Amino acid sequence: xxxxxxxxxxxxxxxxxxxxxxxxxxxxxxxxxxxxxxxxxxxxxxxxxxxxxxxxxxxxxxxxxxxxxxxxxxxxxxxxxxxxxxxxxxxxxxxxxxxxxxxxxxxxxxxxxxxxxxxxxxxxxxxxxxxxxxxxxxxxxxxxxxxxxxxxxxxxxxxxxxxxxxxxxxxxxxxxxxxxxxxxxxxxxxxxxxxxxxxxxxxxxxxxxxxxxxxxxxxxxxxxxxxxxxxxxxxxxxxxxxxxxxxxxxxxxxxxxxxxxxxxxxxxxxxxxxxxxxxxxxxxxxxxxxxxxxxxxxxxxxxxxxxxxxxxxxxxxxxxxxxxxxxxxxxxxxxxxxxxxxxxxxxxxxxxxxxxxxxxxxxxxxxxxxxxxxxxxxxxxxxxxxxxxxxxxxxxxxxxxxxxxxxxxxxxxxxxxxxxxxxxxxxxxxxxxxxxxxxxxxxxxxxxxxxxxxxxxxxxxxxxxxxxxxxxxxxx
Amino acid sequence: xxxxxxxxxxxxxxxxxxxxxxxxxxxxxxxxxxxxxxxxxxxxxxxxxxxxxxxxxxxxxxxxxxxxxxxxxxxxxxxxxxxxxxxxxxxxxxxxxxxxxxxxxxxxxxxxxxxxxxxxxxxxxxxxxxxxxxxxxxxxxxxxxxxxxxxxxxxxxxxxxxxxxxxxxxxxxxxxxxxxxxxxxxxxxxxxxxxxxxxxxxxxxxxxxxxxxxxxxxxxxxxxxxxxxxxxxxxxxxxxxxxxxxxxxxxxxxxxxxxxxxxxxxxxxxxxxxxxxxxxxxxxxxxxxxxxxxxxxxxxxxxxxxxxxxxxxxxxxxxxxxxxxxxxxxxxxxxxxxxxxxxxxxxxxxxxxxxxxxxxxxxxxxxxxxxxxxxxxxxxxxxxxxxxxxxxxxxxxxxxxxxxxxxxxxxxxxxxxxxxxxxxxxxxxxxxxxxxxxxxxxxxxxxxxxxxxxxxxxxxxxxxxxxxxxxxxxxx
Numbered sequence: 001x002x003x004x005x006x007x008x009x010x011x012x013x014x015x016x017x018x019x020x021x022x023x024x025x026x027x028x029x030x031x032x033x034x035x036x037x038x039x040x041x042x043x044x045x046x047x048x049x050x051x052x053x054x055x056x057x058x059x060x061x062x063x064x065x066x067x068x069x070x071x072x073x074x075x076x077x078x079x080x081x082x083x084x085x086x087x088x089x090x091x092x093x094x095x096x097x098x099x100x101x102x103x104x105x106x107x108x109x110x111x112x113x114x115x116x117x118x119x120x121x122x123x124x125x126x127x128x129x130x131x132x133x134x135x136x137x138x139x140x141x142x143x144x145x146x147x148x149x150x151x152x153x154x155x156x157x158x159x160x161x162x163x164x165x166x167x168x169x170x171x172x173x174x175x176x177x178x179x180x181x182x183x184x185x186x187x188x189x190x191x192x193x194x195x196x197x198x199x200x201x202x203x204x205x206x207x208x209x210x211x212x213x214x215x216x217x218x219x220x221x222x223x224x225x226x227x228x229x230x231x232x233x234x235x236x237x238x239x240x241x242x243x244x245x246x247x248x249x250x251x252x253x254x255x256x257x258x259x260x261x262x263x264x265x266x267x268x269x270x271x272x273x274x275x276x277x278x279x280x281x282x283x284x285x286x287x288x289x290x291x292x293x294x295x296x297x298x299x300x301x302x303x304x305x306x307x308x309x310x311x312x313x314x315x316x317x318x319x320x321x322x323x324x325x326x327x328x329x330x331x332x333x334x335x336x337x338x339x340x341x342x343x344x345x346x347x348x349x350x351x352x353x354x355x356x357x358x359x360x361x362x363x364x365x366x367x368x369x370x371x372x373x374x375x376x377x378x379x380x381x382x383x384x385x386x387x388x389x390x391x392x393x394x395x396x397x398x399x400x401x402x403x404x405x406x407x408x409x410x411x412x413x414x415x416x417x418x419x420x421x422x423x424x425x426x427x428x429x430x431x432x433x434x435x436x437x438x439x440x441x442x443x444x445x446x447x448x449x450x451x452x453x454x455x456x457x458x459x460x461x462x463x464x465x466x467x468x469x470x471x472x473x474x475x476x
Numbered sequence: 477x478x479x480x481x482x483x484x485x486x487x488x489x490x491x492x493x494x495x496x497x498x499x500x501x502x503x504x505x506x507x508x509x510x511x512x513x514x515x516x517x518x519x520x521x522x523x524x525x526x527x528x529x530x531x532x533x534x535x536x537x538x539x540x541x542x543x544x545x546x547x548x549x550x551x552x553x554x555x556x557x558x559x560x561x562x563x564x565x566x567x568x569x570x571x572x573x574x575x576x577x578x579x580x581x582x583x584x585x586x587x588x589x590x591x592x593x594x595x596x597x598x599x600x601x602x603x604x605x606x607x608x609x610x611x612x613x614x615x616x617x618x619x620x621x622x623x624x625x626x627x628x629x630x631x632x633x634x635x636x637x638x639x640x641x642x643x644x645x646x647x648x649x650x651x652x653x654x655x656x657x658x659x660x661x662x663x664x665x666x667x668x669x670x671x672x673x674x675x676x677x678x679x680x681x682x683x684x685x686x687x688x689x690x691x692x693x694x695x696x697x698x699x700x701x702x703x704x705x706x707x708x709x710x711x712x713x714x715x716x717x718x719x720x721x722x723x724x725x726x727x728x729x730x731x732x733x734x735x736x737x738x739x740x741x742x743x744x745x746x747x748x749x750x751x752x753x754x755x756x757x758x759x760x761x762x763x764x765x766x767x768x769x770x771x772x773x774x775x776x777x778x779x780x781x782x783x784x785x786x787x788x789x790x791x792x793x794x795x796x797x798x799x800x801x802x803x804x805x806x807x808x809x810x811x812x813x814x815x816x817x818x819x820x821x822x823x824x825x826x827x828x829x830x831x832x833x834x835x836x837x838x839x840x841x842x843x844x845x846x847x848x849x850x851x852x853x854x855x856x857x858x859x860x861x862x863x864x865x866x867x868x869x870x871x872x873x874x875x876x877x878x879x880x881x882x883x884x885x886x887x888x889x890x891x892x893x894x895x896x897x898x899x900x901x902x903x904x905x906x907x908x909x910x911x912x913x914x915x916x917x918x919x920x921x922x923x924x925x926x927x928x929x930x931x932x933x934x935x936x937x938x939x940x941x942x943x944x945x946x947x948x949x950x951x952x
Binding site: 107163164165166167168170171173174175177178216218242244245246247248249250252253254256257258281282283284309310311312313314315316318319320322323327328329330349350351352353388390391427428433434454455456 | 583639640641642643644646647649650651653654692694718720721723725726728729732734758760786788789791794795796798804805806828829864866867903904909910931932
């Protein structure tokens, strides 16, 4: 006599109990049981394994039917061919959610695989089970202590990621961790025999803990419903989508991966144009865009002020920005006049790009005295600071310390700026400079400043963010 | 009574003696004198500084005229306004080459700056001096022990880099060092008042030690001569060019940087099309292309076989390759049949992309048993292996060791392959995985395998290399 809301996805991401069918007794720490225990899952864990009596101190059961407590969520860690039998056991037990981890279904392209998937889907539907998968990694939810990788961060954040691919889910989690961004919930949903991207999208749209939604999708089961759900999401929060398989052979690859029908490129182009969802091509770009949405103030326009050492780097940065659809106009005469008081030395341009005095001391001085001038400039909307660490000279023991000091000065200066700001922080490949870059990045992200691996990545994000805010204004 | 060839650029890169006018007595180790000494320059070094008697054990002179030995090359480490006087001293002394380091000339956009540059150029021309600069870093030549950064590697290699920007020169040197690629000679030539990109291009074209030429250029003094020189270079060796300032505001930035007139985009498009020079947009891309030219066999065509863990990563990689102008066709039926014997597990595609079995062991096994099958496939020309280290699971202490072992297996397998191969090696941002990636990259580059930071970078290079070899075939 359970209410319908019990099967809402909110329950699925916060189940009171989890059974693991096929719980591993070899190296259990890195298996499902160990992950849940180590990750702080607070509900009941029921390992099912007929060969042992206990796993990591938990009593095991020889079948799910033997468990005398209610089971809300089950993870099927068994080969594909056994899944129909176990699904029937789950129905009998009254399990509400089943995560089928195994591959070997429709994505194989074989008749047998397709039939097996149809069979478990039918059992789920008739038995009142919501099915996650098959061929997927499942849920990572630091709030409820669920994870599919024991190395995922325990920190909680505001990003939701709905991913048809488990590997891309892992990539995004680690890429975001590197810039101090964390997740509210992540789901890898594979073949989408039952639960599809649209179900998760509708859920996270109304989920208060989710501030930004990202999706990796190869194909969707119901195009119009996904379209509507995306539009509704964008009204409430930003939505970033990697639509994979849009090239001819990419589509072929997607069929082998999750048996997805990927759809026609023109349809998806129209989708992005009409919904305001932000398109991305790789996980690196998703992480970059999420950072921009979280940390970069809404720009008034597309005109960028470029600041950093290295005249040639400034010229190339200008080309990159303009190619990305941004503009790098000259500063106003007033701004140039004022900048010449801060950097009077010859060779340091004040036109835009602007080049601070030599060394990290020059950079620091400019952050304190020059940034307010650029911030007040009437001809630019966004400030992009590039730090090519090699150019600041000297792979000395003091490098990390010097950069750290300069970076703190930048953080302090940014507080009083009105314009949005991004930092492109990069190096050649000296171990010293890599360490210095990591140290500086930590300081900047902790201060809530968006940091990118280069001007290319930064300009790509800025262009997409400008487009997104423009879209919202038109809709209002 | 010196022969004309004495003033060839060969002499400039291998001078018998160097005077440093304005040699620094404070922190001389990181000044010009210290750099030459530490870098192993074998000729005579004459520091000129009227305030001290010796610098780093070398006798100093109060002016260049006081030096009683011949001086072949002089570095002017003095403010711009003093340069005409010192240039006249250099003429009187019979100096053949002068490197004018200072900025403050035509790039300032002022009449005074332009006149000063015209004046020293005139003195040089009338006095028989070849002038390098002004506003530039000068020469890095590990063979002759000349350098403008004490941290540059002492290793000698086959790359020549002709750069109007000093900062971009530094960036490329360090980026290449990171993938174990070294230089024959590098010159940062700034405003090009006398010696221009074309002079250096003509020189390195006939220089036997130079295998590949790269250029960063904002503008050239004589377009037709540069065009001809580029065409002649491509006949002998590959030429990669970053033409900066091709966007409207990029052109403005270039004027402030080196006073260069950057030219019209359509003209440069035609230049690249007709000369076969390979265009690049950033130093990262130059380093990537140089690696490809050095380490990737000539491909028969543009059809790529993609190998690596992570189904979604494979789909995205396919999209990226196809967008870059490559193709990722299905393997032949025969190849697929043979691959199923190596990776029979469900969910691992054998269509192309192909996914090895789970874990680094799976990757290793595939390198040994699967790569020869892909190498024999009739439908593909190039092998691209992606290693998203996070996906291989476990930020464990054994990670670096496991990846190292797997990488050695790959190196061994590559030896017997006929097809060209590239590796895209990347990670999220765990310190552990970054270390593992660095270790694997070292092994791969030492084995002469091209390694890229992602599929995007790899596919961009492959596409450009394919175009380059196609160009050569058409010309033949």
